[in-house]
Every structure is written in structure tokens, then in C-alpha cells.
Amino acid sequence: MHYFSIMSENEICSWLTKQLRLYIPVTDEDAVNIAALFRCRKVGKGEFLLKEGQYGDWWGFVYQGLLRSYSHDAEHAEYTNAFFKEESFTCELVSFSGAAVSQTNVVALEDSLILCLDKKNLDSLFRNHPDFERFGRLLYEKILVSYKQRNLFRVRLNARERYLHFLKNEPELIKRVPLKYIASYLSVTDTSLSRIRRKMQQSVR
Amino acid sequence: MHYFSIMSENEICSWLTKQLRLYIPVTDEDAVNIAALFRCRKVGKGEFLLKEGQYGDWWGFVYQGLLRSYSHDAEHAEYTNAFFKEESFTCELVSFSGAAVSQTNVVALEDSLILCLDKKNLDSLFRNHPDFERFGRLLYEKILVSYKQRNLFRVRLNARERYLHFLKNEPELIKRVPLKYIASYLSVTDTSLSRIRRKMQQSVR
């Protein structure tokens, strides 16, 4: 499955470079300097990468593992915002901007390794590498598109369609995430999701 | 109310500079050069700033007026994504990135003036003014935060709470936008919104 490996400087550097080069050119020399600003955080299954009330003043890239971001509604029920698997970017932008503490928890569903870049280091990168500012802009642009798509699909589809959409687009997560969290991600109760699944099985037979 | 004025170069420049300086420093000289890349679009009430199937390859800043962004769900019902009033930023990022044509329409609810920056001009700004890249990053960061907040409130609140939230946060729009569009923005039918309003009035008496 997913092992809890220890990373060498070299591994970190080459992995990060690969991510950065999806958006901007990076010289091998710059890559080393940039990678040096990251720190690697281990988060064991059930442990928290970020808790409500803390400031999430860093960018994170999931190298290995799987995490779940959730918050609470007025009635204290949990609501799953997102899952972060390998190569996912994670940042609690509300608290990142420093305006307020995080209302969101990020907990590991599997033992995970996250490469984190603290805001102060990030700011120095922005100052010293104009290309990095570009990386940030492009990264945010991509996330905005996916937010918008998700928002749409969540509002316009009914519970069954949302589940089908998830099945189609995240087949891998189905195996790795307990159904109750998938339910809460899809804004359904686990009870309802269970019924939806039963009906789908019946219609297949 | 909202007049359909003609803008001078000077007006455009000083208004834009004010917007930019919320995020980055801009010299008066740069301001003139930047403003020259914008064009001013008039969109009369009921006319479209963007239609499904077009490429929205520009950034827009609403100088005056009010617009509504909407798309269609599977059953061809309308769904309102957003309202853009004075000082709002509007960009159809899905089609901006060039990946696909817009699935979204943007129509004017009032006569409007929008300052538009075409993607090719935007790209040249990004290349020549590193600060502008920063502006883009910060702008996107802010929008991401508001998307996330909106997503949360839309999923976690029931119809009545969503309406109350809107009342509290957008009191001005209530007066300027027909209720049926507010309903569709809140993911309720106009019928249900009407009932919600009646119940609220009854409980006040």
C-alpha cells in the first residue's frame, strides 16, 4: 500500500522540481535553493496537519498519503471540503492570508508526507524569483477552475448524480476513503448514500 | 440611479490605478501605460457581455452597472453563479485558460461599463511588469477565499439561512436584482423563496 518512507534531500528536490516545471522553467541550481526552503512533515494516520484555530500560514504539497479537510456546520455536523492525495496542493487560504484562524481541520486518512513551504519563505521566493510569482498565479488559476467546476456539479446535480460523478472522476479515492466521508464530501448523509448505492446495485442486476 | 456615462482616458486611468494600488505599487507613468491596454465595453440592460460558446479571453472590471453570470443545468434550468457590481472583477477562467469555450452567460441587469483587458495584453503585462504578476496572484487569492466561503455557506445552510445570509451580506443587491435571480443564486426556486419571505414577515408581525 502506502509506505511511510523517509525522504532524502535529493528526493525532495527532484520531486518538487517536477511539480514546478509543470508551470514554470526552473534551472537545476534554482531548484536546489528552492527545495531547501521546504520542510517535510510526517502526519500519521488520524493525526492533524492543521486544526481549527491555528494559522495555516504555509503551502503544502502532498508527496505521499491521503488527507481529508473538513469543517463543522452550525449543528456541529462535519462537512468534508476536500481530499488531498499524492501531488495535491493544500493551503488554507482563509488563514493563510492572516485574516482569521482556520475554521478547517486537515487530518490524515493514511500515513502521509507533506512538503511544506512557510509563508515567510514563500514571500522571499516571490520577491527573488519573479517566475515563482507566476507559479503562484498559475496554480491559483487552476484551483479556481476546479473550485468553480466543483461548485457547479455540487449545486446542479442531485445526490445520485453527484455520487456517479465522484465514481467516474475519483475512482481511486473510492477504495481509499470510508464511505461516510465520501457522503459528507457529496453533501449527503451516509444513510442516504447507502440507499443510493443499494438502488444502483439493484438496477444493475 | 446608474447613468450610462462616457469615460475619458483620464477617468479610466485614475479609476484603474485606484484598483491596482489596493494590491501593488504603481507609478503614475506605469499607470498610464497599463490603462492604455484596457478597452471600455458598454453593455446595455439585457445585452450580453459573454455568451455560452464564446471564449472569454479577457479580464474585466466593472466600472458601472450590474451583471449576472449564469449557466444551465442538465434540465435547461438557469443557475446564477454570481452578480458583478461596481468594482467587481469578472473573468470566465474556464474559457480564459483556453481549455474550453464558456458554458456561462454574463448578461447586464443594468446598463453597464466594463473595463476589459485582453489576454494578449495581459500576458505582455505579466512579462514586463513583475508587479502585475503579483497583482494577478493576489487577486486570485482573494477570489479563492470568497469562493470557498460561498461554497461553504451554500452547502451548510438551508434555504432560509442562505437567504438571511444574503440579506445581511448583500443588502444593496436585494434592491437591484429581481427576486427570481436571487433565488437561483441561492439554489432555491423563486416559489420557495417567496414562501420563505412570507414566513419571515409573519414572524416579524
Place this chain on the structure above:
DNA sequence: CTGATTTCTTGCCTTAAGACAAGCGCAAAC
């Protein structure tokens, strides 16, 4: 293996919101 905890399913009943259709009030167009 055994007991405990968590995850998932199911039945019964309730409820929030939608579908449809009729009608009212108002403002613009003729």
C-alpha cells in the same frame, strides 16, 4: 481468538423543498 469500536445497511416516519398551475399587481408599450 475475543471483545470493542467503527463502518455500513435497513426500516419507519418526517420534512424541506420542488412541480405545476392559477392568479395578482405593476410597469411598459401601443
Place this chain on the structure above:
DNA sequence: GTTTGCGCTTGTCTTAAGGCAAGAAATCAG
């Protein structure tokens, strides 16, 4: 003025999804 159309309300009926509670199945800990 009358007519037309739009925005909003209301009544009746239907439906998708939730609340609660019990139990099955799977997983975990000792």
C-alpha cells in the same frame, strides 16, 4: 385608456433526502 408581459405570490400535491434507531458487517486492539 387597454393590452401585454414580467415579477411575485399562493394552493395543492409530490418527492428527494434526512432523523432516528436497530442491527449487521468489518476492522482493530489486546
